[in-house]
Amino acid sequence: MQVKKLLQLMTAGLLAAGASTAMAQTNGTMLQYFDWESNGDGQHWNRVKNASPTWAAKGITAYWLPPAYKGASGTNDVGYAVYDLYDLGEFNQKGAVRTRWGTRAEYLAAINAAHAAGIQVYADIVLNHKIGADATEWTTAVRVDQNNRNIEYGGDVSVQVYTNFNFPGRMQSTGTLKYNNFRWNWYHFDGTDYAQNLGADGCTNCRIYKFRGSGKSWDSGVSLEKGNYDYLMGADIDFQHPDVRAHLKDWGVWYTNTAKLDGFRIDATKHITSTYFNEWLSHVRNATGKPNAFAVSEYWEADINALNNYVNTVNSSGNNMSVFDVPLHATFQRASNANGSFDMGSLFNGSLVAVNPLRAATFVDNHDTLDGRGLASKVQDWFKPMAYAAILLRESGYPTVFLGDYEGVPNKVANHSWIIDRMLTGRKFHAYGKQNNYFDHSDVVGWTREGNAQHWYGLAVLMNDNRSVAGSKWMFVGSAHANQCFNDVTNAVTTAVCANASGWANFSAPAGKVTVWVRSGKFGRHTG
Numbered sequence: 001m002q003v004k005k006l007l008q009l010m011t012a013g014l015l016a017a018g019a020s021t022a023m024a025q026t027n028g029t030m031l032q033y034f035d036w037e038s039n040g041d042g043q044h045w046n047r048v049k050n051a052s053p054t055w056a057a058k059g060i061t062a063y064w065l066p067p068a069y070k071g072a073s074g075t076n077d078v079g080y081a082v083y084d085l086y087d088l089g090e091f092n093q094k095g096a097v098r099t100r101w102g103t104r105a106e107y108l109a110a111i112n113a114a115h116a117a118g119i120q121v122y123a124d125i126v127l128n129h130k131i132g133a134d135a136t137e138w139t140t141a142v143r144v145d146q147n148n149r150n151i152e153y154g155g156d157v158s159v160q161v162y163t164n165f166n167f168p169g170r171m172q173s174t175g176t177l178k179y180n181n182f183r184w185n186w187y188h189f190d191g192t193d194y195a196q197n198l199g200a201d202g203c204t205n206c207r208i209y210k211f212r213g214s215g216k217s218w219d220s221g222v223s224l225e226k227g228n229y230d231y232l233m234g235a236d237i238d239f240q241h242p243d244v245r246a247h248l249k250d251w252g253v254w255y256t257n258t259a260k261l262d263g264f265r266i267d268a269t270k271h272i273t274s275t276y277f278n279e280w281l282s283h284v285r286n287a288t289g290k291p292n293a294f295a296v297s298e299y300w301e302a303d304i305n306a307l308n309n310y311v312n313t314v315n316s317s318g319n320n321m322s323v324f325d326v327p328l329h330a331t332f333q334r335a336s337n338a339n340g341s342f343d344m345g346s347l348f349n350g351s352l353v354a355v356n357p358l359r360a361a362t363f364v365d366n367h368d369t370l371d372g373r374g375l376a377s378k379v380q381d382w383f384k385p386m387a388y389a390a391i392l393l394r395e396s397g398y399p400t401v402f403l404g405d406y407e408g409v410p411n412k413v414a415n416h417s418w419i420i421d422r423m424l425t426g427r428k429f430h431a432y433g434k435q436n437n438y439f440d441h442s443d444v445v446g447w448t449r450e451g452n453a454q455h456w457y458g459l460a461v462l463m464n465d466n467r468s469v470a471g472s473k474w475m476f477v478g479s480a481h482a483n484q485c486f487n488d489v490t491n492a493v494t495t496a497v498c499a500n501a502s503g504w505a506n507f508s509a510p511a512g513k514v515t516v517w518v519r520s521g522k523f524g525r526h527t528g
Helices: 003-011 044-058 104-116 242-259 276-288 304-314 326-337 381-392 403-407 417-429
Strands: 030-032 062-064 082-084 120-125 135-144 152-164 189-192 208-211 235-237 263-266 294-297 322-324 360-362 398-402 435-438 444-449 459-464 471-476 485-488 504-509 514-519
Touching (some): 030 403, 044 417, 104 120, 104 242, 120 242, 120 294, 152 189, 152 208, 276 294, 304 322, 304 326, 381 398, 381 417, 398 403, 398 417, 403 417, 417 514, 435 471, 444 471, 459 471, 459 504, 504 514
Parallel strands (some): 030 062, 030 398, 120 263, 263 294, 294 322
Antiparallel strands (some): 135 152, 135 208, 435 444, 444 459, 459 514, 471 504, 485 514
């Protein structure tokens, strides 16, 4: 198999972590191993380490771990309010040595344990901004409109801003910082949203300050939402500054080598110059000797044309970057809110997995989409089993299981571990071979997988979003399964269904349910 094709298959989730070309039919599945409300007792890395053999047995082949570096709120910080990228829980900064998740030593031990279990590790890369500066600086800025960042107000003003990052906890007796001596100053940023000397300066619609100076402007190559969506929060990093570009590449190499990373989930990319990650990924992959390191971008855009344009831009240099399928998530949300009146035949219309499947990283919900979160767009609990079937049991896309959906989040999400476990087993052992689609009805839709030489038994999936009436559908399971019987492993239907001599069977699903059918007595078995 050509290397380029192998990379494409990895991107589509068709290779398990560390799989050889001989096992190219092993399905890959990512676990987002955290939520905003995950326990902040400092034991998370230890839990990851101890649970890795169990997750591997379930069929998880890669972890997306939370930001591992010190955040502005210390042990309370999930990691997205980035303070020091080089502090993985090693230095006494922001009130503690450890991060919310644990210490550097525990983090590295967790990664080693994941690797020992055959699970790859993807780090959360947050490069858009910094928060929690060690001191203020004076510079010149202009206020801009929050809803159109290209509109300026009131002329230039002197501002006292939190942009001086010196990292005193990493200071050595030599007067240099451990690992890297780079210090951040105002000119490494494009703007901020708070000036100490102005406070709430009476301009309620223009509390974003764009810095003035040589070469200062909002970065290009970002989303055109709000005119120019470079600015998101905190001290906004200037990706036009050559020292910044070089420093972040150096850090990427250090981090990848230090933590033995296998890939990256890259945060908030609609706010970062799109071409920068072509440079960053190429440099980090080459410098670390990991040309196949996986990368997935969080470009939060529900419009498929805009998202696919971004996908094509960031892959123009052959960088093999996947992107989360936000349009599909948005469709799941609409379907769940429709309470049974959604046209299920259109479930994949306008999704990235439909138009660009080799780049699509599919998901149901994540840490940002639950009620009250920054990108609130929760998929309702009743629909989640159908949504997980749609990402875990089909041939295209690289799916992510969200820990919040698996364990539940108090007052936000029910615990779906039992049904997700059943579908993970279905993905690991049965979701292979030719796919036959039956998206020909507004309520009752499904598909079958015929299996292959390594995974004989295949499966059938039927989804019914009508919450009042049961449904059924004849589907072809393959001539190899003629006269064979199937059982629903979700236990929604308790009677077996048998295929006829031509390989067709009439599968059913109760109102508002998904059923997953596997050859009787063969669930969780490849062959034999």
